[in-house]
Amino acid sequence: MLHGRGVAVRLTEVEAYLGERDPGSHAFRGRTRRNAVMFGPPGRLYVYFTYGMHVCANVVCSPEGEATAVLLRAGEVVAGHELARRRRTTSRSDADLARGPARLCVALGIRLDDDGADLGIAGEPGPSGEPGPSGAGAPGDRLRLEPGEPVAPARIRQGPRTGVSGEGGSAAYPWRFWIEGQPSVSPYRAHTPRRRPAAVRRPS
Template identity: 65%
Template sequence: MFELLSRPATEAAPLLLGAVIRVGDVAVRLTEVEAYMGELDPGSHAFRGPGKRNAVMYGPPGHLYTYFTYGMHICANVVCMSEGIASGVLLRAGEVIDGVGIASERRATSRKPADLAQGPARLTVALGIWLDDAGTNLGTGRIRLELPGSRAPFSAGPRTGVSGAGGSADYPWRFWIPGEPSVSPYRAAVTRKRN
């Protein structure tokens, strides 16, 4: 079912645009994703090799890798490539197409429907994805990935909020569907000055 994911994240990511992530009664159509190429990528959690935190990224494709970031947010990636090679696609943003009422309750601070899943942390909250969903098989588990029937037109550019070389124009691995209101605005990484 997930042959599309048995390839590097940079190839799989644009193919996931228009795919639907479904958790119970809530479904989000993906409008923005980012590719992470494991040990080859200074922006990846697997850049320094395998560890307890990133073990799922080295597993089989078609599973979910979740992680906690900034001490308050959960983000989710779809694992790509073959087992033993870390590669993943961050689910950055999407349009809630089913369960808008439930997603709105979970994201009570949203001002409009396009905000419900605009950004990776908002997307996981709207869907009800948790840290313990790490390793979920997206074909048979609680969280389902429904691949698009056709390839969506897309744009590409640097990844949002990634510091160092991995966030530069040398890594144009953020992909989005142009004109979609749910796509999050680009933000360069904040560089902190040392005193």
């Protein structure tokens, strides 16, 4: 369960990225400004910008110095539907509100400047961030990750990661996990290389 910003989501699909040895990981070529949070302490949000218009979020899972993270690919909105619908105006159904990593971020109001945010999962009270007078669930309350209802092991499925090019997208890295039969799980798509537009000669 990911709470905050007035919406709560039950995670239904994730992908694991296992540090610098993983060819599909942003950390594969070492630490950079963008992926620096991955190398930091666990329980923080790693948020990145992609395709010129989308943001996606990961939870850092490894001790400081390593760079393992879990990409939040999809979830089921379980509270704050109205607010989530307002943020996701193009969504045609509630199952689509957080179906896909960029959609999930929009539904939860996660932005690029949430990169590095402490999710408060280490049992620590968190950075002086009490729910506040507005109360939990109010817009602006801080993001936090909490255990949800246990999922029956028989319902958990595992397969290749979506949208990852090259070696990292192969069946050798079956580190996508999802809940069987959950409508919010995003459809699997193998990576399709983008053909870039032919160069246009512009008159001067």
